[in-house]
Amino acid sequence: MSDPSSLDAGAAPVPAKPVPEWRQYVRFLRNALSQSVEGGWKFYVWMTLLTAVFLVGANAWAVQVRDGMAVTAMSDHVSWGLYIANFTFLVGLAAGGVMMVIPAYLYHDEQMHDIVIIGELLAIAAIVMSIMFVVCDLGRPDRFWHMIPGLGKFNFPVSMLTWDVIVLNGYLIINLHICVYLLYKRFRAQAPDPKMYVPAVLLSIVWAISIHTVTAFLYCGLGGRPFWNTALLAPRFLASAFVSGPAFIIVAIQIIRWQTGRMFGEGAIRTLVGIIRVTILVNLLMVVSEVFVEFYTGGSHTSAAKYLYFGLHGHSELVPWIWTALAFTLVAVLLFLQPGVNRRPVILNTACLLAFVGLWIEKGMGMIIPAFIPSTLHEIVEYRPSLTEWKVTAGIWALGLMIYTLLIKITINVHSRKLRDASGARTVDPEDALSIPSEG
Amino acid sequence: MNDPDPDKPRTPCSGNCSCSGGSPTPSDPIGNPGGSTRRAVLKGIGATLGVAAYAKALAPLTELTQQTSMDEFLQKHYKELTKEELSAVLERLTRETKEQYGADVTIADPKPREGVKFGYALNLSICNGCRKCAEACHLENNHDRPSHQSYIRVFEMTKGSMDFEKGDVHYDHPVPQPDKYYMPVQCQQCEHPPCVDVCPVEATWKEPDGIVVVDYNWCIGCRYCEAACPYHARRFNWQKPEIAAAEINPDQSYLSNRIRPQGVMEKCTFCLHRTRNGRLPACLEACPTGARVFGDLNDPESEIRWVLANKRVFVLKEELGLKPQFFYFFDE
Numbered sequence: 001m002s003d004p005s006s007l008d009a010g011a012a013p014v015p016a017k018p019v020p021e022w023r024q025y026v027r028f029l030r031n032a033l034s035q036s037v038e039g040g041w042k043f044y045v046w047m048t049l050l051t052a053v054f055l056v057g058a059n060a061w062a063v064q065v066r067d068g069m070a071v072t073a074m075s076d077h078v079s080w081g082l083y084i085a086n087f088t089f090l091v092g093l094a095a096g097g098v099m100m101v102i103p104a105y106l107y108h109d110e111q112m113h114d115i116v117i118i119g120e121l122l123a124i125a126a127i128v129m130s131i132m133f134v135v136c137d138l139g140r141p142d143r144f145w146h147m148i149p150g151l152g153k154f155n156f157p158v159s160m161l162t163w164d165v166i167v168l169n170g171y172l173i174i175n176l177h178i179c180v181y182l183l184y185k186r187f188r189a190q191a192p193d194p195k196m197y198v199p200a201v202l203l204s205i206v207w208a209i210s211i212h213t214v215t216a217f218l219y220c221g222l223g224g225r226p227f228w229n230t231a232l233l234a235p236r237f238l239a240s241a242f243v244s245g246p247a248f249i250i251v252a253i254q255i256i257r258w259q260t261g262r263m264f265g266e267g268a269i270r271t272l273v274g275i276i277r278v279t280i281l282v283n284l285l286m287v288v289s290e291v292f293v294e295f296y297t298g299g300s301h302t303s304a305a306k307y308l309y310f311g312l313h314g315h316s317e318l319v320p321w322i323w324t325a326l327a328f329t330l331v332a333v334l335l336f337l338q339p340g341v342n343r344r345p346v347i348l349n350t351a352c353l354l355a356f357v358g359l360w361i362e363k364g365m366g367m368i369i370p371a372f373i374p375s376t377l378h379e380i381v382e383y384r385p386s387l388t389e390w391k392v393t394a395g396i397w398a399l400g401l402m403i404y405t406l407l408i409k410i411t412i413n414v415h416s417r418k419l420r421d422a423s424g425a426r427t428v429d430p431e432d433a434l435s436i437p438s439e440g
Numbered sequence: 441m442n443d444p445d446p447d448k449p450r451t452p453c454s455g456n457c458s459c460s461g462g463s464p465t466p467s468d469p470i471g472n473p474g475g476s477t478r479r480a481v482l483k484g485i486g487a488t489l490g491v492a493a494y495a496k497a498l499a500p501l502t503e504l505t506q507q508t509s510m511d512e513f514l515q516k517h518y519k520e521l522t523k524e525e526l527s528a529v530l531e532r533l534t535r536e537t538k539e540q541y542g543a544d545v546t547i548a549d550p551k552p553r554e555g556v557k558f559g560y561a562l563n564l565s566i567c568n569g570c571r572k573c574a575e576a577c578h579l580e581n582n583h584d585r586p587s588h589q590s591y592i593r594v595f596e597m598t599k600g601s602m603d604f605e606k607g608d609v610h611y612d613h614p615v616p617q618p619d620k621y622y623m624p625v626q627c628q629q630c631e632h633p634p635c636v637d638v639c640p641v642e643a644t645w646k647e648p649d650g651i652v653v654v655d656y657n658w659c660i661g662c663r664y665c666e667a668a669c670p671y672h673a674r675r676f677n678w679q680k681p682e683i684a685a686a687e688i689n690p691d692q693s694y695l696s697n698r699i700r701p702q703g704v705m706e707k708c709t710f711c712l713h714r715t716r717n718g719r720l721p722a723c724l725e726a727c728p729t730g731a732r733v734f735g736d737l738n739d740p741e742s743e744i745r746w747v748l749a750n751k752r753v754f755v756l757k758e759e760l761g762l763k764p765q766f767f768y769f770f771d772e
């Protein structure tokens with residue numbers, strides 16, 4: 001940095017006057033955004049594909065808003081469907097990102113610390129997706145402002161949904177703060193001030209637990225829905241979240257590695273596999289426990305579980321779903337328990353994929369829909385998502401992947417010093433996992 | 441796949457390379473004017489196409505403005521409307537009904553009567569399952585015609601069991617059947633309504649006279665109340681209700697039977713536009729057997745109080761502790 005007092009050094013191209021902080025910040029945001037849409041042809045193909053899928057979903061949603069929710073397959077009997085199923089799963093995915101934060105910050109796992117932002121960015125993308133799924137489930141999205149405290153009427157603390165609004169938005173803000181602050185500091189080539197982000201990181205750990213607990217409370221607090229009305233729901237949600245989150249991150253690390261050509265994260269993957277080995281078994285134990293209570297006790301409270309696993313009175317729409325989920329989870333368990341699975345990418349990725357899809361079904365279609373079948377007055381009306389619902393779902397997932405891709409790209413650009421502040425030199429820190437050497 | 445730049449060493453794409461621009465000087469990609477211009481043009485085309493695609497995809501939303509006026513969008517919660525604002529809203533709703541449905545209606549806002557608490561009782565010994573109550577509800581409350589919506593579902597139950605799993609709502613044969621009894625179910629107007637608790641925006645609440653109502657213009661359509669209700673009492677407007685002008689019941693009120701907008705919840709209101717004006721609910725008037733008893737629970741002389749004191753009375757799903765104000769009873 002040149003001395004600000006040496007104003008007479010007219011020949012020097014370096015601006016002598018220090019640039020104000022806010023201008024640096026604006027510059028950071030502008031550069032980050034503009035650089036994030038630069039890329040090679042593979043990047044453009046990927047983003048174009050995602051945009052196309054997103055637009056199909058956006059169009060389906062627009063039609064749904066215009067013509068009414070009748071374009072979905074939901075009914076007064078099954079009043080929540082694929083949207084809320086995805087919402088539930090995604091809250092878990094967001095909470096799952098914390099499984100990188102805990103080893104990094106509480107156990108001082110250095111390797112994890114270097115790339116913990118991969119998990120924090122996943123939390124951001126997943127929360128955005130989960131909020132979008134709720135908005136797409138609203139019959140009147142134009143009245144969304146009724147939920148804004150102060151402006152509308154916020155039924156806090158009685159309605160669990162208002163708790164969910166608070167914890168989800170809070171989690172989004174906390175993670176945005178952590179990520180943006182750390183990236184900005186790196187952009188400025190300054191050491192981050194622990195006071196500015198470590199408390200937020202610790203808060204995010206507690207908060208991650210809270211988002212999935214509150215989301216479970218949405219369902220398990222309803223006395224009229226015996227299938228949900230179990231104290232095991234929140235712990236089960238958490239256990240499965242700590243499978244799906246790490247599973248996604250393990251694959252994400254490998255993709256980033258392959259795209260950047262830098263080997264990093266071996267230790268992180270080892271830790272995450274170790275976590276999954278425990279959580280996937282805990283989750284399975286809780287599923288078995290629930291199934292036992294349901295079926296051994298019997299009675300009319302078992303109807304929903306019977307419908308889910310074996311079909312009821314000739315209705316069996318969900319049976320293939322849940323057995324697929326169980327099969328996927330079981331195979332994933334066997335694969336994860338293989339010794340040295342983290343050194344065998346094919347087995348590892350297969351296991352991650354199976355666990356991810358298996359839990360998406362188990363916590364989505366397998367958790368939301370059976371609570372409505374049979375209905376509270378024991379009528380059986382089945383549900384199979386309509387094309388509109390599939391389109392909107394694909395659209396939101398595409399948008400989420402787009403957001404995640406761009407966030408990861410910004411991060412790599414910052415770490416590789418492609419984005420520089422006014423004074424920054426273009427150097428690569430060989431110790432930095434997410435820094436990639438620029439050509440030339 | 442053809443590699444666009446085969447001479448380049450196979451290092452992974454780093455994001456700021458010039459592979460699509462075909463730059464011969466990889467050391468300074470930005471310094472290549474030809475590549476950057478071509479890239480800028482391509483980007484411009486891409487951005488234009490993108491914006492056009494977005495506009496096209498979201499075009500259906502613009503057709504919505506015909507249905508939702510700015511006044512409706514900005515309307516306050518029912519409880520926060522001043523007298524003047526409320527009459528303006530009622531006037532607007534009347535006008536919109538004329539515009540959209542071609543019917544001249546009166547939309548009033550009868551208030552709960554001081555000291556009155558409504559209760560409903562139903563005699564299972566004489567209900568014959570004719571479903572006249574459900575039909576009357578359909579007509580009185582201006583329900584969507586194609587879906588035959590009604591706030592009342594009548595179950596044909598098997599004698600010897602109170603299990604709804606053995607019941608059937610879709611029966612289609614002469615009634616009453618000798619081995620069956622009939623159980624109409626509608627909103628139980630719970631003392632502790634879970635549907636009210638879960639609503640994130642206070643769009644539904646319990647009135648002083650015990651009726652649980654919905655502000656159809658405040659509801660955001662999240663359907664959490666529908667999931668919370670153990671009696672299947674709530675309905676959602678999956679699309680804009682269809683109803684011919686000639687069939688519209690013109691005697692309407694804001695909190696009850698006015699034609700509901702698309703995408704909001706609705707429910708039985710004990711026909712408050714009638715009962716708050718001293719009349720009986722439409723379902724009671726339609727019942728040919730006299731199975732239905734409606735009245736003021738606070739009035740010791742009322743028929744419903746006599747029923748509660750002298751008949752074998754029960755409520756549905758009492759174990760949930762929601763204290764329904766809808767009672768079932770048997771004759772001696």
